[in-house]
Amino acid sequence: MTLYEELQARGLIAQVTDEEEIKELINNGRATFYIGFDPTADSLHVGHFMALCLMKRLQMAGNRPIALIGGGTGYIGDPSGRSDMRNMMTPETIQHNCDCFKKQMEKFIEFGPDKAMMLNNADWLLQLNYVELLREVGACFSVNNMLRAECYKQRMEKGLSFLEFNYMIMQSYDFYHMFQTVGCNMQFGGDDQWSNMLFGTDLIRKKLGKDAYAMTITLLMNSEGKKMGKTASGAVWLDPEKTSPYDFYQYWRNVGDQDVLKCLRMLTFLPLEQIDEMDRWEGSQLNTAKEILAFELTKMIHGEEEAQKAQDAAKALFAQGGDLANVPATTLTGGDLTEGAIGILDLMVKCGLTPSKAEARRLVQQGGVEAGGVKVADIARSFTAEELSGDGVMIKKGKKVFHKAVLQG
Template identity: 55%
Template sequence: MENVFDVLKERGFIKQTTHEEEIRELLGKEKIKFYIGFDPTADSLHVGHFMQIIIMMHMQKYGHTPIVLVGGGTGMVGDPSGRTDMRKVLTKEDVIQNCNNFKKTFGKFINFEDDKAIAVNNADWLMDLNYIDFIRDIGKHFSVNRMLTAECFKQRLEVGLTFLEFNYMLMQSYDFLELYRRYGCKMQFGGDDQWSNIIHGVDLVRREEGAQVYGMTFALLTTSEGKKMGKTQAGALWLDPVKTSPYEFYQYWRNVEDADVNTCLRMLTFLPMEEVNRLSALEGAEINKAKEILAFEVTNLVHGEEEAMKAQEASKALFSGGGNMTDVPKTQFEASKFEGEGVGVVSLIKELGLVSSNSDGFRTIEQGGLSIEDQKITDKKLMITKDMFNDGKMLIKKGKKKFHMVEII
């Protein structure tokens, strides 16, 4: 049977490993328990987390058991990895609520029936720790000199690193030890920014239990220019449909740069690699077919086939003039808002979130990037009045990819 390590490597996930040959051999001959941790820093998971979920799905498909660790304890501290400033400290109530939201989302992707996966919360063992005992028993294994060489700390030393955050590495390492003791967990996975935390966890299990465990990191989801993917003008690309609608989610993937199609198809879908390579090799206008497939596949995974079909229809309605426009983003206003002198076009598109500021709006019009009902707008001082609506509706388009329907009631 094919080794899942080879699958993950072929699809470009694997970045660093503690023991590459041993890990490949282990995953090929034994069904293991492994874990990935998710700190509840927001009330929804985002697309960066989704890539980690995809990895768990690959592993489960090959018979391995995911341990989904929600960081109800570590979330009270905040991971300094990849940060230039300290994370906002959340209240206990926020952490608990976020953890509950996360658990509901994981159930959509991971099969927890018959112990095929395990869900745990590190608050179960971290919140009641005796600090003196913890520092004596666990802290003695950590060299401050070595910790300060870790990338997650080095970049913070110039601007300031709190002792609260300095504890994070010990807590995450202790998670690995606890999961080894409770479940026989043999591997920890994480984004490449977690490398320092992971290798310290591997070392702690060795020192405390005399056991060999393993760690593996994965490439972060980035564009061809090295920027983190999943950032929109409105913020992160969330998995919660209330925070990012299925249509907006679909449109994000439909509009990725040509150079990023291969990465997204490899890492965010389960399409065979032959099909991934065929689609990403398309050129010119043909590459849009690949983007449509990408957008549908990812939206289908996250929001289900029905929502993916709706988003696809809405996209076709805008890009090719056919299909159902029901799911195009829309905002309703009282008709009285547009009576008399009406509303300035720049003020309106700023209110709709199509531009970030007045200057952005003026610039968009100057560059010929705004149209209303397919008519290019050139007047930066244009007033939008009630009589300009067609049956109470007005379709506004920014550039080639952003659309918004305005309705008056």
């Protein structure tokens, strides 16, 4: 099976500009390709995970990845798939986020001479003179075609700012610049980036008379058609300080029965033959498939030791007398208590189980919260310093989310 055939079998390929040329390039390790990551936060998240997996697969086959950090495009903000404009970030925030991305990617992609490259488009975009840019590439962009692009459709409903309108030009210029300077001949990205990518290949053709190629990968959606990687409290981050290895493991352990095989194919490096065997699994066997998925992905991001701890902790919660040492815990101090106690609503927010007291109130009122093995029926329930001392209080949210609150001794 060729690399391209494997990508197809894993359900990763959405759209391509020239299938035969792309097959030839990636199957023979001749693609120097880039994927862009705009620094909109100080951590990569599950939405970036599939792109990182693709980069790794292609690198393992001898192709050269370029991880392009959007230190320049981050000043504008990608309007793709958004109904409102992104918040403007300060240069300091953008640089901090770029530094965080770099550290995370270095754990995943092999960088170095003749290996993967990491570039920052701030290095060329922030040096551009606006009038010179217009004269160089402005005539290559049809405004009529730009306004028809899929990536602008949602923004057009509420009003597309001129700031965002320039994003497509900047992304196209990135491809054009790297084609000339580092021999980048392909761009990969999410399916929502298709319009931007086509304009990049078109710019290279018009300016240089040469061909470049683009391929989009399938967006990671669940069986209900919603993007995966979101929870009630927000994104599932790759930074262990923002999403603990246990919570990361639990997210994948709890995917729907209809989604587990798809996730195994798209995100793990397990042989397709092994995954195809699981296609026949039913009932409780699907839980085993979910454990395999969760372990493999947690190992890729956080290492085998953390993956094992997360798996042991998850199993302990459903076993009498299991070792709960690795269950996520929040350490409280005396300053978190009021008159020697803390209410259940404040405690759930403090532990990161809900984003707000209003959400915590709703969960309690619906009977979805237990503490110390007892259902919490009263939103006024509070916990004393004595209850929180020692082993602390184990809180259960819904059927599968556990968290321990412990008062610092």
